[in-house]
Amino acid sequence: MSQPRPKPNAERLLELGLFRSRWLMAPFYVGLVVALAALLVVFVNEAGHELSHLLTMSPEEAILMVLSLIDLSLAGNLLLIVIFSGYENFVSKIDTGDDEDRPGWMGKVDFSGLKMKLMASIAAISAIALLRAFMQLAEGQEITDRHLIWLVGIHLTFVVSGVLLALMDWLASKTDKH
Numbered sequence: 001m002s003q004p005r006p007k008p009n010a011e012r013l014l015e016l017g018l019f020r021s022r023w024l025m026a027p028f029y030v031g032l033v034v035a036l037a038a039l040l041v042v043f044v045n046e047a048g049h050e051l052s053h054l055l056t057m058s059p060e061e062a063i064l065m066v067l068s069l070i071d072l073s074l075a076g077n078l079l080l081i082v083i084f085s086g087y088e089n090f091v092s093k094i095d096t097g098d099d100e101d102r103p104g105w106m107g108k109v110d111f112s113g114l115k116m117k118l119m120a121s122i123a124a125i126s127a128i129a130l131l132r133a134f135m136q137l138a139e140g141q142e143i144t145d146r147h148l149i150w151l152v153g154i155h156l157t158f159v160v161s162g163v164l165l166a167l168m169d170w171l172a173s174k175t176d177k178h
């Protein structure tokens with residue numbers, strides 16, 4: 001059996017440079033960690049503002065407060081999924097040793113799974129915004145038809161996009177790999 005021909009130095013250097021360029025993504029993930037910290041500040045500010053009215057809240061206002069906080073926590077979860085999965089899929093594995101707190105999905109979410117988790121989170125955030133608008137409307141607050149139509153349209157777009165992404169992934173899984 002013949003030995004494979006060694007690659008020229010220029011080709012090896014190019015490939016090494018391309019491979020190491022993945023580290024250019026690391027600052028993006030650090031930026032997302034900063035965004036997560038900013039989201040925490042907004043969450044604490046919102047919780048403090050809303051909880052200061054706790055004793056005078058109606059049940060509907062309490063539900064709207066909870067929906068706002070859930071919305072922010074879902075956005076935080078979304079950021080964590082992107083940070084961990086993106087870093088592990090595109091930069092390097094995160095070594096946490098045998099830490100029992102390591103999320104079970106870490107290291108197992110591929111790009112396809114990341115897309116699906118992103119779409120599911122975005123659709124959930126959109127659904128909460130829509131529910132919040134419907135509750136405000138039921139409370140007697142003025143919401144224009146145009147605003148509601150946009151919220152419904154955006155939500156349906158996210159849901160249909162998620163279904164189409166899932167269908168594309170399912171079809172891709174059924175085809176032979178080349």
